[in-house]
Amino acid sequence: MTNTASLPLMLKSLRLSEFRNHWESLAEKALHEQWRPEHYLSELCHMELASRTDKRQLRYLKESNLPSGKHVGGFDFNAIEGISKARLHDLADNHEWVKHATNLLLFGASGVGKTHLASALGYSLIEAGTRVKFYPATALVQHLQDAKQQLKLQDALNKLDKYQVLIVDDIGYIRKTEQETSVLFELIAHRYERFSLIITSNQSFEDWDALFTDTTMTVAAIDRLVHHSHIIQLQGESYRRKTAIKQEE
Numbered sequence: 001m002t003n004t005a006s007l008p009l010m011l012k013s014l015r016l017s018e019f020r021n022h023w024e025s026l027a028e029k030a031l032h033e034q035w036r037p038e039h040y041l042s043e044l045c046h047m048e049l050a051s052r053t054d055k056r057q058l059r060y061l062k063e064s065n066l067p068s069g070k071h072v073g074g075f076d077f078n079a080i081e082g083i084s085k086a087r088l089h090d091l092a093d094n095h096e097w098v099k100h101a102t103n104l105l106l107f108g109a110s111g112v113g114k115t116h117l118a119s120a121l122g123y124s125l126i127e128a129g130t131r132v133k134f135y136p137a138t139a140l141v142q143h144l145q146d147a148k149q150q151l152k153l154q155d156a157l158n159k160l161d162k163y164q165v166l167i168v169d170d171i172g173y174i175r176k177t178e179q180e181t182s183v184l185f186e187l188i189a190h191r192y193e194r195f196s197l198i199i200t201s202n203q204s205f206e207d208w209d210a211l212f213t214d215t216t217m218t219v220a221a222i223d224r225l226v227h228h229s230h231i232i233q234l235q236g237e238s239y240r241r242k243t244a245i246k247q248e249e
Contacts, residue, residue: 018048053129060126065134066167070119080112080236088117091230092124097196098164103225104198108234114200117234118167121198125165133163137171137184144183153183157190165196172203174211181212185221192224199225204233 011020023044030040072092077085091097091104104121106114122132135143147156160166168187174180191197203210205222212218 016048018051019044022047056129057126060129060131061123064122064126064132066119066122066126066132067115067134070116071123072120075113075116075120080108080234082108082234082236083117083232087232088120092121095125095128095130097230098125098130101191101193101196101228103196103229105225105229105231106198106200106234107204107232108202108236110202112234112236114202114234115169117232118169118198118200122165122167130165131163132165132167133160134167134169137168137174140168140187141174141180141184144187145179148179148183153186157187160187160191161195163195165198166191167198167200169200171199171201171211172207177213181217185212185217188221188224193228197225 007023008020011017011023026040026043026047029035030043035043072085072088075088077083077088097104104118106118108114119134122134125132144153144156147153171184174184188197205226208218208222209215212221
């Protein structure tokens with residue numbers, strides 16, 4: 001009879017946690033139901049892969065910094081024009097746009113749900129195994145500006161490459177200074193045709209001269225963003241304003 005005493009230790013060394021936890025109980029089931037050896041091995045592999053997928057999703061969620069509760073099911077499509085549930089589900093379920101480093105640009109007034117939609121897509125992408133990072137635009141620009149001052153901007157940009165999708169929220173609130181807009185342009189240029197950006201803005205393109213220090217940089221940034229992009233213009237009444245009115249009633 002084969003000695004299996006060292007099997008748990010070997011499985012631990014191989015980092016096969018689900019094998020180690022279930023090989024004995026599943027072996028009893030396999031013997032009782034007269035499974036073929038390959039069936040038994042296949043079941044253990046399925047358990048191991050499912051566990052690793054769950055752990056990876058939890059890790060991706062933790063690092064994503066996505067706002068909590070901003071899922072597709074919580075968005076009121078009847079209150080906002082410019083996006084349908086079918087369109088959003090298509091973006092959430094069909095990830096070819098991410099594979100081709102296509103950008104998603106969400107425009108609209110404050111309170112119409114731009115952040116909610118961007119975050120909902122982020123959650124859906126993570127469920128499909130895509131790494132996502134959410135940043136308020138001002139925080140991201142500050143992070144890159146600090147890196148630039150330490151002569152480590154390229155390193156900071158390279159570290160963001162591990163995220164296939166980078167969500168930059170509320171780009172319209174960035175102050176128009178040479179230091180801030182230059183690193184924003186560096187980010188856009190760095191990810192161009194390599195990785196996707198989801199950008200939300202309360203300012204349309206014709207107002208982006210307020211973001212960049214000169215027209216040449218503005219045109220170059222917009223050109224790179226829209227070359228491969230989905231552009232969604234949201235229209236409707238502010239959720240926050242409607243909520244405040246209801247509370248006063």
